[in-house]
Amino acid sequence: MNSLAADRPAILAESLTKTYGSGNTEVIALRDVTLKVQRGEVVALLGPSGAGKSTLLTAIGLINPPTSGRIHIGGHLVLDGPHPAVDLRAFRRKHLGFVFQRANLIPFLSALENVQVAMEINDVTPRAAKQRARELLEYLGVGDRASHLPEELSGGQQQRVAVARALANEPGLILADEPTAALDSHRGRQVMELFAKVSRERQAAVLVVTHDHRALDVFDRTLEMEDGRLRESAPSSITPATQH
Amino acid sequence: MNLAVRDIRHHSGRFVLTTVGIGLLLMIVMGMGGIYRGLIHEAILLVDRIDADIWIVQGRTRGPFAETSRIPVSLEDRARAVPGVAWSRRLVSHTIQREHRGRPLRMVVQGLAWPDDNGSWIPLVAGRPLGQAHFEMTADRSLGLALGEQLTLGKDRYTVVGLTRGLVGTGGDGLAFFTASDALAIQFDVPGDARRLERAARRERVASQDLGQVLPLLLDRASGPENDIPALTPPQVSAVVLKLRPGVDTNDVIKTISAWPDVTAYSTDQQKQLLLGGMVDRSRRQLGMFRVLLIIISTIIMALILYTLTLDKLHDIAMLKLIGARNGVIVGLILQQALLMGALGYGLAWWLGQYAFPRFPRLVIIEAPDLLMLGGIVLAISVLASLLGIAKAMRVEPNKVLAG
Known part of the structure; x- marks a missing residue:
């Protein structure tokens, strides 16, 4: 089970706008974006470069607050415009998991320790954290690489460790920004299927920014962004030619 | 899990070289205190x-x-x-x-x-x-x-x-x-x-x-x-x-x-x-000035190395902040490295001094209160030296992770 309330949407973003700069240099990255994602739902976020996908993801990830609008996660109001309604770092620690294009593993920690550290900073005892980290790495098929440093792992293995770290604290929401961009198609699909599996088994919501169309069938829903606006689209309506 | 020790293991060459340098500087600081004690001892030995x-x-x-x-x-x-x-x-x-x-x-x-x-x-x-x-x-x-x-x-x-x-x-x-x-x-x-x-x-x-x-x-x-x-x-x-x-x-x-x-x-x-x-006071002040200068130099060297070690880790620190690490975890990472560097340097200084000081032409007397005082100074300069790195780490935003 995950860390968010079962009867509330995992994400409820209302009328989000995000503006960078001002005057002649003003850029509007998000225009009145409203988004709702339920627990156990796997959602793909598509769109060309500069459409605002990453801005939306980082806004929901509480690391890049919107200029206006509200964000609720698991029923908690967490951001009211740019103003935090909760301790954002503590909220991220307990309820959110992140995966990026690059694995962003800490280079001086082994695969096991990279997963373990996420739990230890969430006050899990080192012993329990180590045990669970080992289980997660086994679950993701990299248990035999647990003692290796990131530089000793392949790109796919590193990304699996990053997924394990994102799952470490059983978050209610996993945010992934082009997690398969550095992987071959086979590995990329494996990661996407992993998200779907995790979502089903742990009732976590997963929001994935992706350019990879080969695995869109894995998602429950696909959303498309363009010029800072969000619209829902059926997976079949997205063609590779429209993607960047 | 001790992040400081694991990071040191990863950057062991730079850490060891810096620690040896700090240790040698501290040995000179320790030795100068010992020379002063020796001067006092020699000055009043005959009178006693x-x-x-x-x-x-x-x-x-x-x-x-x-x-x-x-x-x-x-x-x-x-x-x-x-x-x-x-x-x-x-x-x-x-x-x-x-x-x-x-x-x-x-x-x-x-x-x-x-x-x-x-x-x-x-x-x-x-x-x-x-x-x-x-x-x-x-x-x-x-x-x-x-x-x-x-x-x-x-x-x-x-x-x-x-x-x-x-x-x-x-x-x-x-x-x-x-x-x-x-x-x-x-x-x-x-x-x-x-x-x-x-x-x-x-x-x-x-x-x-x-x-x-x-x-x-x-x-x-x-x-x-x-x-x-x-x-x-x-x-x-x-x-x-x-x-x-x-x-x-x-x-x-x-x-x-x-x-x-x-x-x-x-x-x-x-x-x-x-x-x-009369005779010893001027030497005491001269040695004191050298000791102060060497302590300042040690602090600057430690601060620079800790700062560059922190710069190397900014992306990792941003990642730690992104996954919710408290400031205490980040501060602890840098401060523990500083304290470890200071403690190892101090230990090295003491150990080397055991072999070097008896070979000095003038008597060098290392007394426990002087060792304790220098220990306190090393503790203080370790904390001081880490401040620059800590200040830099505190300013890192978690979204730096996205910058690659």
């Missing part, structure tokens, strides 16, 4: 060893060690007559530098009031105290003389009959003990030609005066040995030291002697203060 209560020196001087003092040897008898004095001894002390075995030999010549004092109080590590009135000496090992070795000083040859260890004068030169008369002979030794010229000059001066012209025998006396001429001053010594009877107040005796117009009397504590306040 002589075990006197009162020092009588030339009037209005701060002799015999802080400056030159000359008093008549007869003062020994005059002082002995003061109520409360148990014993009174002349003290001859001067520094000489001669050639021996083709090398400069610098020593502090100490004269003992033979036969009352044969130096039996001197802690010998080999040989025996002086056994005769002339031509024997005991020497400190730092002088490089061997037991039984003979040394020519002036016109006489002296045999080393006893050896001491760590017995040096206020300037760090080894002590050599002779009888007072031998010490004076060494001090006032002049070449035969000079002595003959001086006698001839004396004869000329007397002959040119009416007294010499009416008393021809006076001319013969004037050109004879100095100790046959009553008008010339008797041999002079550096000081006279007194030991008081039990229960006698030192201040009372000093008050009595201070009434004599030709001398000044000091208690042993005052004598030590003269040495420490």
